[in-house]
Amino acid sequence: MALLSSFLxxxxxxxxxxxxxSGPPSLFFPxxxxxxxxxxNPKPRTTITYKTHYFPQTLDHxxxxxxxYKLFPQKYLINTQFWHKNGPxxxxxxxxxxxxxxxxxxxxxxxxxxxxxxxLLFIEHRFYGESKPFGNKSTSTAKKLxxxxxxxxxxDFAVLIRSLKKNLSSEAxxxxxxxxxxxxxxxxxxxxxxxxxxxxxxxxxxxxxQFDKITPWTSFYDAVSQDFKEASSNxxxxxxxxxxxxxALSTYKQGLAxxxxxxxxxxxxxxxxxxxxxxxxxxVYTAMVNYPTAANFLxxxxxxxxxxxxxxxxxxxxxxxxxxxxxxxxxxxxxYSSSQKCFALENxxxxxxxxxxxxxxxxxMVMPMVVSNESMFPPSSFSYKEFSDDCEKNYGVRPRPHWVxxxxxxxxxxxxxxxxxxxxxxxxxxxxxxxxxSVLKNISDTIVALVAEKGxxxxxxxxxxxxxxxxLVDQRRQEVQIxxxxxxxYYKDLEGA
Amino acid sequence: MALLSSFLxxxxxxxxxxxxxSGPPSLFFPxxxxxxxxxxNPKPRTTITYKTHYFPQTLDHxxxxxxxYKLFPQKYLINTQFWHKNGPxxxxxxxxxxxxxxxxxxxxxxxxxxxxxxxLLFIEHRFYGESKPFGNKSTSTAKKLxxxxxxxxxxDFAVLIRSLKKNLSSEAxxxxxxxxxxxxxxxxxxxxxxxxxxxxxxxxxxxxxQFDKITPWTSFYDAVSQDFKEASSNxxxxxxxxxxxxxALSTYKQGLAxxxxxxxxxxxxxxxxxxxxxxxxxxVYTAMVNYPTAANFLxxxxxxxxxxxxxxxxxxxxxxxxxxxxxxxxxxxxxYSSSQKCFALENxxxxxxxxxxxxxxxxxMVMPMVVSNESMFPPSSFSYKEFSDDCEKNYGVRPRPHWVxxxxxxxxxxxxxxxxxxxxxxxxxxxxxxxxxSVLKNISDTIVALVAEKGxxxxxxxxxxxxxxxxLVDQRRQEVQIxxxxxxxYYKDLEGA
Numbered sequence: 002m003a004l005l006s007s008f009l010x011x012x013x014x015x016x017x018x019x020x021x022x023s024g025p026p027s028l029f030f031p032x033x034x035x036x037x038x039x040x041x042n043p044k045p046r047t048t049i050t051y052k053t054h055y056f057p058q059t060l061d062h063x064x065x066x067x068x069x070y071k072l073f074p075q076k077y078l079i080n081t082q083f084w085h086k087n088g089p090x091x092x093x094x095x096x097x098x099x100x101x102x103x104x105x106x107x108x109x110x111x112x113x114x115x116x117x118x119x120x121l122l123f124i125e126h127r128f129y130g131e132s133k134p135f136g137n138k139s140t141s142t143a144k145k146l147x148x149x150x151x152x153x154x155x156x157d158f159a160v161l162i163r164s165l166k167k168n169l170s171s172e173a174x175x176x177x178x179x180x181x182x183x184x185x186x187x188x189x190x191x192x193x194x195x196x197x198x199x200x201x202x203x204x205x206x207x208x209x210x211q212f213d214k215i216t217p218w219t220s221f222y223d224a225v226s227q228d229f230k231e232a233s234s235n236x237x238x239x240x241x242x243x244x245x246x247x248x249a250l251s252t253y254k255q256g257l258a259x260x261x262x263x264x265x266x267x268x269x270x271x272x273x274x275x276x277x278x279x280x281x282x283x284x285v286y287t288a289m290v291n292y293p294t295a296a297n298f299l300x301x302x303x304x305x306x307x308x309x310x311x312x313x314x315x316x317x318x319x320x321x322x323x324x325x326x327x328x329x330x331x332x333x334x335x336x337y338s339s340s341q342k343c344f345a346l347e348n349x350x351x352x353x354x355x356x357x358x359x360x361x362x363x364x365x366m367v368m369p370m371v372v373s374n375e376s377m378f379p380p381s382s383f384s385y386k387e388f389s390d391d392c393e394k395n396y397g398v399r400p401r402p403h404w405v406x407x408x409x410x411x412x413x414x415x416x417x418x419x420x421x422x423x424x425x426x427x428x429x430x431x432x433x434x435x436x437x438x439s440v441l442k443n444i445s446d447t448i449v450a451l452v453a454e455k456g457x458x459x460x461x462x463x464x465x466x467x468x469x470x471x472x473l474v475d476q477r478r479q480e481v482q483i484x485x486x487x488x489x490x491y492y493k494d495l496e497g498a
Numbered sequence: 499m500a501l502l503s504s505f506l507x508x509x510x511x512x513x514x515x516x517x518x519x520s521g522p523p524s525l526f527f528p529x530x531x532x533x534x535x536x537x538x539n540p541k542p543r544t545t546i547t548y549k550t551h552y553f554p555q556t557l558d559h560x561x562x563x564x565x566x567y568k569l570f571p572q573k574y575l576i577n578t579q580f581w582h583k584n585g586p587x588x589x590x591x592x593x594x595x596x597x598x599x600x601x602x603x604x605x606x607x608x609x610x611x612x613x614x615x616x617x618l619l620f621i622e623h624r625f626y627g628e629s630k631p632f633g634n635k636s637t638s639t640a641k642k643l644x645x646x647x648x649x650x651x652x653x654d655f656a657v658l659i660r661s662l663k664k665n666l667s668s669e670a671x672x673x674x675x676x677x678x679x680x681x682x683x684x685x686x687x688x689x690x691x692x693x694x695x696x697x698x699x700x701x702x703x704x705x706x707x708q709f710d711k712i713t714p715w716t717s718f719y720d721a722v723s724q725d726f727k728e729a730s731s732n733x734x735x736x737x738x739x740x741x742x743x744x745x746a747l748s749t750y751k752q753g754l755a756x757x758x759x760x761x762x763x764x765x766x767x768x769x770x771x772x773x774x775x776x777x778x779x780x781x782v783y784t785a786m787v788n789y790p791t792a793a794n795f796l797x798x799x800x801x802x803x804x805x806x807x808x809x810x811x812x813x814x815x816x817x818x819x820x821x822x823x824x825x826x827x828x829x830x831x832x833x834y835s836s837s838q839k840c841f842a843l844e845n846x847x848x849x850x851x852x853x854x855x856x857x858x859x860x861x862x863m864v865m866p867m868v869v870s871n872e873s874m875f876p877p878s879s880f881s882y883k884e885f886s887d888d889c890e891k892n893y894g895v896r897p898r899p900h901w902v903x904x905x906x907x908x909x910x911x912x913x914x915x916x917x918x919x920x921x922x923x924x925x926x927x928x929x930x931x932x933x934x935x936s937v938l939k940n941i942s943d944t945i946v947a948l949v950a951e952k953g954x955x956x957x958x959x960x961x962x963x964x965x966x967x968x969x970l971v972d973q974r975r976q977e978v979q980i981x982x983x984x985x986x987x988y989y990k991d992l993e994g995a
Contacts, residue, residue, distance in 0.1 A: 062905075063560035065861040065895050066644035147563035159904050194691060196918040197907025364562040398562050407656050408559075410694025416995050420944070420987065421693040423917050447917070490917065498913045 049111040051078035051104060051123065056164065058127070060134055060148055062156035073134035075157060076125040078104050079165075080111070084120035089488055090166070090176045092199070093123040094158055094191055096184030097361070098353035099130030103184065106298050108464025110179060113481055117488070120174070124161055126154050126184075128357045143397045146360045152408065155191050159198050175491040177484055178202040181459030182435065183358075183366075190409050192425050201424030201487040203480060204439075205459035211368040211438030212405045215412055218383060219373040224434035225288040226376040228307050236311035236330075240284065241377040243327035247273055247280075264328055267343035275346045281378065282349075283331035284310075289458040291432040294468045298458075301337050304468070307432070309333055363392035367402040368438070415444050423447035424487050426480060430456020449483070451476055546608040548575035548601060548620065553661065555624070557631055557645055559653035570631035572654060573622040575601050576662075577608070581617035586985055587663070587673045589696070590620040591655055591688055593681030594858070595850035596627030600681065603795050605961025607676060610978055614985070617671070621658055623651050623681075625854045640894045643857045649905065652688050656695045672988045674981060675699040678956030679932065680855075680863075687906050689922050698921030698984040700977060701936075702956035708865040708935030709902045712909055715880060716870040721931035722785040723873040725804050733808035733827075737781065738874040740824035744770055744777075761825055764840035772843045778875065779846075780828035781807075786955040788929040791965045795955075798834050801965070804929070806830055860889035864899040865935070912941050920944035921984050923977060927953020946980070948973055 054077055061069035078100060084090075091110050095103055104123045114121055125132040128149040133139035140146055158178075166172050178199040180188030185207030192202035210216050230237040250256035251273045261269040264276055286299050291307045303309050310330040317326050335344060362368070369383040389399045410417055427440035428451040435458060443449045453460065453476050461476050551574055558566035575597060581587075588607050592600055601620045611618055622629040625646040630636035637643055655675075663669050675696040677685030682704030689699035707713045727734040747753035748770045758766040761773055783796050788804045800806050807827040814823050832841060859865070866880040886896045907914055924937035925948040932955060940946045950957065950973050958973050 059898075061561060062901070063647065063649050064558060064644040065647060065898075066641055067895055069644060070895065144563055147561040147566060150560065150562060152560050156905070163900075163904055193693075195907075196690075197909065197911075197914045198904075398564055398567065401556075401562075403660075404559070407660055407695075408653070410692075412694065413995065414694075416988075416991050417694045419991055420920050422919065491913075494913050494916055498910065 049080055049082075049114075049121075051080050051121070053078055055131075056161050058132075058157050059160065062153060062160070071134070073127075073132070075127065075132045075161065076100055076130055077161065078121075078123040080114070080121040083114040083118055085118040086169070087171050087173050088118040088120065090162070090171075090174045091117070091119045091121050092158065092162060092176055092178050093121075094155075094178050094180040094184050094187040095124050095126040095129070096180065096182055096187065097126060097129055097358040098355050100125035100132075101130070102353045103181075107179070107181070107462045109462045109477065112465050113477075113484075116481070117484075120169075122162070122165070124158055126187075127157055128360075129354055140357060140360065146357075146396070147398075149357055149360055150365050151187060151190070151361075151405075155187060155194060158187075158191060159195050162198055173495060175200045175488050177487065179205075179462070180207065181205040181462045182207065185459065189425050189427065193409070193422055196422070200491050201426075201484065203426045203428065203484065205428045205462050206430070206433050206435050206439065207427060208368070208435045208438030209409065210411050210414065210440065211435070212411055213403060215406070215414075216438040218369050218371045219376070220437035221370050221434045222372045222376040222378050224431075224437050225285055226378070228288040228291060228432055228434070229284070229311060229377055232308045233311040233315050236314045237377050239314045239323045239326050240330070242323040243280070244277070244379045246322055246324040247277055263325060264346060265341075265343045266346050268345075268347065270346050277379075279335075279344070279346045279349075280327055280331045283334035284377075285434070287334050289433050289435065291457040292460055292463070293455060293457075293470050293473060294466050296463065298463075300334055302334065303337065306333060306337075360396060363396050363400055364398060365401055365404050365408075367400045367405070369402075414440065415442070418444045418448055420445075425449075426451060426483055428456075428459075428461050428476065428480065429453070430458070430460050432456060433458040451479055546577055546579075546611075546618075548577050548618070550575055552628075553658050555629075555654050556657065559650060559657070568631070570624075571629070572624065572658065573597055573628045574658065575618075575620040577611070577618040580611040580615055582615040583666070584668050584670050585615040585617065587659070587668075587671045588614070588616045588618050589655065589659060589673055589675050590618075591652075591675050591677040591681050591684040592621050592623040592626070593677065593679055593684065594623060594626055594855040595852050597622035597629075598627070599850045600678075604676070604678070604959045606959045606974065609962050610974075610981075613978070614981075617666075619659070619662070621655055623684075624654055625857075626851055637854060637857065643854075643893070644895075646854055646857055647862050648684060648687070648858075648902075652684060652691060655684075655688060656692050659695055670992060672697045672985050674984065676702075676959070677704065678702040678959045679704065682956065686922050686924065690906070690919055693919075697988050698923075698981065700923045700925065700981065702925045702959050703927070703930055703932050703936065704924060705865070705932045705935030706906065707908050707911065707937065708932070709908055710900060712903070712911075713935040715866050715868045716873070717934035718867045718931045719869045719873040719875050721928075721934050722782055723875070725785040725788060725929055725931070726781070726808060726874055729805045730808040730812050733811045734874050736811045736820045736823050737827070739820040740777070741774070741876045743819055743821040744774055760822060761843060762838075762840045763843050765842075765844070767843050774876075776832075776841070776843045776846075777824055777828045780831035781874070782931070784831050786930050786932065788954040789957055789960070790952060790954075790967050790970060791963050793960065795960075797831055799831065800834065803830060803834075857893060860893050860897055861895060862898060862901050862905075864897045864902070866899075911937065912939070915941045915945055917942075922946075923948060923980055925953075925956075925958050925973065925977065926950070927955070927957050929953060930955040948976055 055074035056077060057072040058075040059069070060071040060073060091114065093103060093107055093110065100123050110121050127134065128139055134148060135145045138145065162176055166174055176199045178188040178191045185204035186209050188202040189204035189207050189209055192199050226237060229240060250260050257270055257273070260273060260276055264270070270276060287302070287306045287310060290296065290298050290302060291305060294304050296302060310333050313330045313333060314326045335341060371383045372378045372381045374380050385402055393399050406412055425448045429436040429439045429441060430453045432455060440450050441452050453472050455470065455472060456476065460473060461480060465477065552571035553574060554569040555572040556566070557568040557570060588611065590600060590604055590607065597620050607618050624631065625636055631645060632642045635642065659673055663671060673696045675685040675688045682701040683706050685699040686701035686704050686706055689696050723734060726737060747757050754767055754770070757770060757773055761767070767773060784799070784803045784807060787793065787795050787799060788802060791801045793799060807830050810827050810830060811823045832838060868880045869875045869878045871877050882899055890896050903909055922945045926933040926936045926938060927950045929952060937947050938949050950969050952967065952969060953973070957970060958977060962974065
């Protein structure tokens with residue numbers, strides 16, 4: 002039983018529900034109705050358009066085979082409307098999806114660009130979106146996918162930024178890296194590996210310590226569980242109790258038909274594990290995006306959606322099964338807009354082109370996770386051996402589970418970075434289960450942690466809205482202040498140089 | 499006319515002597531006799547033996563193709579006689595030759611190991627010595643050589659060191675990187691890129707600024723010329739005047755026969771350029787190893803060999819040609835031990851397996867050099883285009899001349915590292931022409947430059963001898979003090995962590 006969770010595309014490998022109640026539960030579904038007014042997202046303060054460009058990028062920066070020199074078009078988005086020449090360049094270090102999606106969900110940058118007279122640059126990560134070195138065949142074989150990894154991605158960023166600055170005749174412009182989630186890891190690592198390219202980094206919700214044994218393997222699912230338990234102890238218990246009810250459906254003939262009906266499946270489901278994964282994803286992702294305002298990152302959701310889910314569960318009439326309540330709660334995630342008449346449980350859509358992440362998780366991005374008995378999920382363990390065998394089977398290569406900590410560090414991070422490096426903000430919201438694998442304490446005067454108890458997955462990178470709570474306004478204000486200091490120090494040093 | 503010089507294996511491409519006198523010079527050779535006593539190298543204080551091991555190293559750290567996982571045996575030398583568990587590990591980051599040779603010429607480490615209770619580790623650079631991923635065929639094609647570069651080499655170091663520390667159950671041991679020349683570049687870059695592996699680096703004679711246009715392209719040959727001019731103005735003038743005399747030999751029928759006789763060639767030379775390169779190398783290398791004591795790094799040589807060469811030139815009877823004097827001076831370099839009865843001008847030996855460097859110079863290690871009119875060498879220019887065409891012709895790939903500064907920085911190094919990084923010593927001797935491309939001024943409190951006016955190419959890394967001048971004793975004393983501080987800070991931080 003090997004479990005490995007992966008940002009926006011959960012990789013559920015060999016997970017088995019460890020216990021099951023006997024007998025079929027009776028299922029019940031009350032339906033969910035939302036008024037259209039609650040669907041309105043708060044309007045962002047700034048609207049902005051980006052120009053799309055494509056940069057001829059080198060396929061392999063770290064070998065010199067004739068093939069390494071192959072160029073592929075790497076997409077990037079740029080906005081210069083606020084920029085003054087030699088002014089700062091704010092770079093979003095793109096992560097595992099198409100870059101337009103990340104740009105649309107990183108309103109913090111256009112919000113602050115006018116204040117800084119900053120140029121905005123969003124660089125798409127290789128092998129995602131339109132930046133596929135071998136076109137549609139890019140993910141077909143290990144021979145092609147072999148070029149997909151974080152080191153190559155950061156070298157792409159460095160090469161592209163250098164070239165852009167030269168073309169703009171603005172070599173002296175200070176560059177600040179921004180990123181969320183895996184993009185935040187890239188931003189932090191980019192500052193550490195390419196300090197000559199970026200003067201600082203805002204790494205939002207970047208779990209750079211989720212590797213090897215740095216962070217306890219139980220922490221992620223314990224954190225999800227804690228979010229639900231804090232919203233409602235009953236809610237937590239209901240979800241925890243729903244898995245045995247689900248398991249029990251597999252023990253009798255009509256179980257799957259009943260499950261399909263209850264879960265409004267568009268097609269009859271072939272396995273209870275489809276329903277399990279569907280529920281599982283809903284709870285995990287909702288915890289991640291437990292934002293204080295209505296938002297539409299992964300799906301359209303109301304403010305504090307974990308609380309809303311628990312209200313659904315807690316509001317059920319007595320006698321309803323736990324599984325039906327869990328389903329109703331999960332429906333909030335999948336169908337807040339009420340547009341779904343049925344659910345494609347076994348054909349989850351990949352709207353943002355995230356599938357390359359599974360390759361990355363099977364090579365370098367190995368973040369082992371287990372589910373403890375105390376969590377609300379079915380307990381599970383993790384075995385490097387089994388995980389490795391699965392990756393070999395699926396991709397023809399095995400993970401290098403200790404490579405990330407060899408290449409980027411992480412073990413004893415305070416000891417290592419106390420006297421090395423500078424200008425990194427690790428921002429986190431404790432609602433986000435990924436926060437447990439990030440840096441939550443200051444490392445030095447200039448490598449600092451900003452922690453928001455009520456924050457979720459890179460909340461700070463989202464557009465400011467009129468509904469933002471004070472702690473969020475304050476978190477962003479601190480970030481702006483710190484970045485201002487980096488930039489003013491840079492210009493001061495530049496003058497004195 | 500493209501000229502590119504490369505540490506220990508000079509790459510003389512398309513160099514043409516730009517001017518030539520008319521008429522043949524009459525050549526004259528007085529012969530060189532040295533007493534056997536002057537041949538004795540001062541005895542190093544410490545004798546030490548290393549155990550040889552081979553580590554199963556990954557072929558390609560930065561891609562995940564099935565082939566990337568191939569393992570090759572990487573050689574390393576280890577000595578534990580002074581080591582206490584959890585005591586420091588001093589790593590020599592091997593450069594472009596067999597590691598035994600560098601170990602034999604880095605007596606500084608065994609000299610200081612007892613004081614630090616340090617383990618000594620010399621890691622051979624991939625594709626050199628015995629560490630050839632494809633055995634004897636490793637350098638046969640670009641497809642194989644493609645894996646030879648500095649990024650892969652440093653990843654090798656990181657992986658090997660991590661594994662060794664684990665096997666020794668000594669994960670808390672602080673690691674300090676040491677290297678000279680290209681190995682010094684690797685040591686400095688290793689500290690910058692892998693601060694979680696090495697707590698500091700002594701980068702001796704490491705010209706990390708010899709790339710792009712950071713250091714003037716004329717500086718290297720101007721520095722060689724300055725060494726000779728400072729030893730004797732006449733000496734400089736004689737060498738400068740010898741090239742036209744050599745060129746003139748190509749203008750008449752018996753010129754090459756005469757040249758061969760005068761230069762004691764074992765076989766008649768086919769081109770005056772063989773003699774030119776032979777002289778050229780002698781002057782350049784002698785400037786590099788212009789050590790204050792007798793030494794045998796590249797060749798056995800007396801103390802201050804540039805001065806000795808100039809004594810030969812200045813001691814000639816009136817009427818001798820400049821070329822004959824230049825030859826006599828160069829003979830000091832090739833034949834100080836008087837063992838050569840004739841010289842293999844056209845078949846230079848490669849005793850230390852340095853040939854892989856030409857590949858590195860044709861891919862990432864592009865350090866353009868030109869010869870100014872003021873230097874003692876025939877003027878030459880450098881063209882990226884011509885150089886690139888030559889590399890394409892020789893290796894089937896083209897250089898990436900701006901890659902090193904993209905990957906490692908260097909431009910505005912003070913601006914970049916003033917507030918980033920720590921614990922690097924850049925040590926240099928100004929006799930060494932490579933010093934012009936290194937860091938000669940302190941960057942911060944902890945990234946410091948130690949400059950010895952009379953020092954040569956990584957003089958400080960050599961064994962201490964009874965004849966060492968005070969400035970050298972003092973330079974090494976400062977290095978030890980600084981390294982002591984790094985280590986005591988580390989242990990202090992470790993206790994407080």
